Amino acid sequence: MGFLCFVVVFFFFFSPPPPTALLVGPAAGARAPVAAAPWWVLVPLFTAAELVVVHVQARRESLSVSFAEIPLVLGLVLATPSELLAASVLGSLVGLLYRRQSGLKLLFNVCLFALEAALAASVYHVLVGGAEVLSARGLGSVLATIVVADLVSAAALTLVVWLRAGELDGDVLREAVTSGLVAALANASVGLLVVLVAATEPLWLVLLVVLMATLVAAYRAHSVLSRGHARLESLYRFTRRVNREVGVTPVATAVLHQARDVLGADEAELVVLGEDRSRGAHLCLGADGQVRTGRPAVLGQWWEPARDGHAVRAQDVHGLAAPLHARDEVAAVLVVSGRPHHLGAFTGEDLRLLESLANHAAVSLDNAQLLDTVREEAAAQEHLSLHDALTGLANRRRALRVLAEQLRHDGQAAVLMLDLEGFTDINNALGHGVGDAVLREVGQRLVAVTGTPDRVARLGNDEFAVVLEPCTDTAAALRRAREVLREVCGSFRHEHLTVDVRVSAGLAAGVQDVDEAGIPVGVDAAVVLQRADTALYLAKHERTDLRVWTPRDAHGANRRMALLVDLRQSLDEGGLEVHYQAKVDPRTREVTGAEALARWEHPHHGRVSPEEFIPLAEQTGLITPLTELVLRTALADCARWRVRRPGFRVAVNISARSVLDPTLPAQVDAALVRALLPASALVLEITETAVMGDLARALPVLRGLRRLGVHLSVDDFGTGQSSLAYLKQLPVDEMKIDRSFVTAMASDTGDATIARAAIDLGHALGLSVVAEGVEDARTVQMLAEWGCDTVQGYHLGRPQTAQAMTAWLAGPTAGAQVPAQARPLTRPLDAPR
Secondary structure (H helix, E strand, C coil), rough: CCHHHHHHHHHHHHHCHHHHHHHCCCCCCCCCCCCCCCHHHHHHEEEEECCCCCEEEEECCCEECCCHHHHHHHHHHCCEEEEEEEHHHHHHHHHHHCCCCHHHHHHHHHHHHHHHHHHHHHHHHHHCCCCCCCCCCHHHHHHHHHHHHHHHHHHHHHHHHHHHCCCHHHHHHHHHHHHHHHHHHCCCCCCCCHHHHHCCCCHHHHHHHHHHHHHHHHHHHHHHHHHHHHHHHHHHHHHHHHHHHHCCHHHHHHHHHHHHHCCCCCCEEEEEEEECCCEEEHHHHHHHHCCCEECCEEEEHHCCCCCCCCCCCCCCEEEEEEEECCCCCCECCCCCEEECCHHCCCHHHHHHHHHHHHHHHHHHHHHHHHHHHHHHHHHHHHHHHCCCCCCCECCHHHHHHHHHHHHHHHHHEEEEEECCCCCHHHHHHHHHHHHHHHHHHHHHHHHHHHHHHHHHEEECCEEEEECCCCCCCCHHHHHHHHHHHHHCEEEECCCCCEEEECEEEEEEEEEEECCCCCEECCHHHHHCHHHHHHHHHHHHCCCCEECCHHHHHHHHHHHHHHHHHHHHHHHHHHCEEEEEEEECCCCCCCCEEEEEEEEEEEEECCCCCCHHHHHHHHHHHHHHHHHHHHHHHHHHHHHHHHHCCCCCEEEECCCHHHHHHCCCHHHHHCCCCCCCHHHHHHHEEHHHHHHHHHHHHHHHHHHHHHHHCEEEEEEEECCCCHHHHHHHEEEEEEEHHHHHHHHCCCHHHHHHHHHHHHHHHHHHHHCCEEECCCHHHHHHHHHHHHCCCECCCCCCCCCCHHHHHHHHHHCCCCCCCCCEEEEEEEECCCCCC
């Protein structure tokens, strides 16, 4: 504004345009075309025209439509150019001072009026030449002059608005220019009419005054209607602008900007209330357009809410305040304060407009807050879906994303999968709290050695995966993997305990490329991760710390996958059989029972060892239907055999997963009822490691079976790490000495000593003792002498079908001796577990 005023003043006083052209240009020496009236008569007319103004507001600036063209037309035809210039400047100056304008704005307006008058005089005298004022050329010259002067004035005012407001509303500008031109032509017509009446019938000026009064009234009405329309447009613009924003902060900022501009205020504040309704943190938009976060404000200092909850005038500022209601309470307060003098003081209409703005703002802010809440919850859910809750690391889904991204970006990737050794023992011996701490520590060590949290994932209970940095080849990936293992393994201090962390690991690398059509070829992320899993499985099976996947491993993995599919089908179609191995009293050689053993004769692969398909069943959940099949079949066969041998018992092996299943007692009870057998006819054999894996969960299941009357046997006794410590805690009736101590005891004094000590220990604990793996008559004799209750092995009877077992039990010498040709020299691959 100051720069523009400087340009206008310099142009007026020191340059050679229109004001100077009055002396040297076309208007120099021009006389009044009509009998001149005293020039000072025009002064009050210019003053009145300046005081009767219709304002068209644009943002915080306004375009004014006045009746200045009427005295301007009179000055053109009744006064000399110098007199017109003097009357325009003096009359306008009086009007502006009355309206309390001062400073640069007063200077600018005075210069603009002078420029307009000088320009009009110059243009008019050029156009009219020597023609009569009331001729067609004279009338056209007046109207053309008014149009030129009005356009110049509008251009200057537009430039001011743009410099002050920083932006222009095109619709408002076009409406203001159009309305100004229409008003200017109307005013010019009135001025010409005054000239015509004064020249012909002066008495008719009375009627002309009435007409002009009517015109003024029409202007007033038009001004009111324009303001109403402008307020509706402002409300629409406010709603549209605010609704475009997303999020509480952008919406609040838009509310401040729009409220300040719509109401022409200097500042706008939005005070968001917290639990203390008398205080709130507020955002303030100053005259410089910058939004600042203010300190908590005490609302009572500047806002006193009305009893009806509507908008009120602020108490200590020249402004307005309106509450924003959300869910039947005041959530925030919108305040506008300060206003440029030329826009006048705030009115009741402004108050109602602010209330409307506040209502729209309340809805928008409430919706924005709900949207932010939904987004935050969605982001939290997304984070949970991609990260492990205990360690905060990525989960399998996130690891696959990172791996796929690296394959796309670098064309190759390597994955190291780790499994903590002995983690179950840590949980059982030290508690799950220590176990969780170990998992977090391992995660932190992996992040520290890789330097990137997103590359480390926890896949399961104690399984982790690391997406290694791009390596040039498998050898480089192997070196990097060993560096990671060195940093992870080692002692871990938790409170007063020291825990050793050991891992098994599998490494797999993958390469992806694109063909000529740009289609990806090669492995994907899931395949690389599966290969690492296979390598980890092989590492644990081979008891090595790190195993690298090779293409040869694909055959084994494919075989396991094919066997898994076939195993599921065989279970559904009855493709598995149950064989039985006799259990004999070594003293009487009487058959007292049999152990049920699952056998699978594959149509393509032949006999599949239980050591191969039972782990598959345990890993995939098929162990439950497999156990049900063996249990149901064994009890049905036992019911037939007990007709001839009433004390006959059948033993069924129970997997680690089944031992932890709380529904197992109910399943066993239902199977006994179906077979019409007492619970004492069933022996359930459990491995020590299965029970020790999670003793807290296994004990309730074992006690439930014991309450049914089922006999429980500890299988493979002597191979676990805590046999003597935990055996007395288990509700068992029997213990089986592992075959590793029995098979060679006849020739190995060490094995013989262990076997005899185990028999004595079992009897001391009140348990019956079974020895498995009996391969010769000498072993049977030794076990009988030491008081072993039951023996089984290939010397006494090989596993056989139910039909063969039935025929053997029906024979007169059943269980006394096995034919020589049936005695194997070595243990077959399908020996019972």
